[in-house]
Amino acid sequence: MTSQTDIAPDMVQGLKDRLPTEAEISSAAHAATAIAVAMELDGGLKVSGQDGEPVKIAPAVGELIIELLGHVSAGNMVTLVPVSAMLTTQQAADMLNVSRPHLTKLLKRGEIKFEEVGKHRRVPLPALMEYREKKAAKQEAAMQELSRLGQEYDQA
Template identity: 40%
Template sequence: MNVTSLADFGERLPTAEEVDSAAGAMMAIETSREADGSLTIGDTKLSPSLVDLMSDLFSIVARGETVTLVPLSRQLTTQEAADLLNVSRPFLIKLIDQGALNCEMVGTHRRVALKNVLTYKAKRTAGRRTAMAEMQDIAEDLE
């Protein structure tokens, strides 16, 4: 299947027909799962993790929300990476210059691997959770 022929719900909302068909597909998946969570379609047995992925995808579309599937190997522009991290592009450039985030140069342009952006985001979230837990401990000690 050609990647450019895939529906990109990141650019538009699903139609009412797509919402209904996604809801039906999600229900069919959930009622046809085997005891171990797998699903057999024809001669092919899908692993529980693939079934979960399909079910999650259909669930999102059934709610009428937008979705885009992107491989982890995709290279992002600095603006796309900044948008994903919810930071400004100049701040992202500082992260790259400080070595907190790796990039590759394509000509004169920086490209950041999606995998690296998601790894950085997970570390940042973990750091925030740790800091919040420490603040809660301090607040409890003060009471």
């Protein structure tokens, strides 16, 4: 078994700041499959607790673990954020894949709700997800309209 001292220092940091290695991708893929099979066979996931007694992990939690492993096995960086989380402007910008100054403009225009904590702005995760969903819906509507216009043009 490999201990953390056998691992390069840059590999000890979590997957929120770097892409997974090939070994981590492979490990995650195998683990996701094994957990899915175990859950299907047992109606949940069972692991050994500190005292060696089996601990059953609820199916909803097992599904969350499988989803997490699926992202890692796809080679993605992963950060877990509680739904009730208040994000810094940099964290929110990273989640939207935009610059922090651009996010700040969105906040000032009122497109995303935020709270002031001292001199800092904090963005509730649900507000960020709401903005993301609205933006995706607008993009989808625009694509549908472009498609419709393209078909109209082709028929003319």
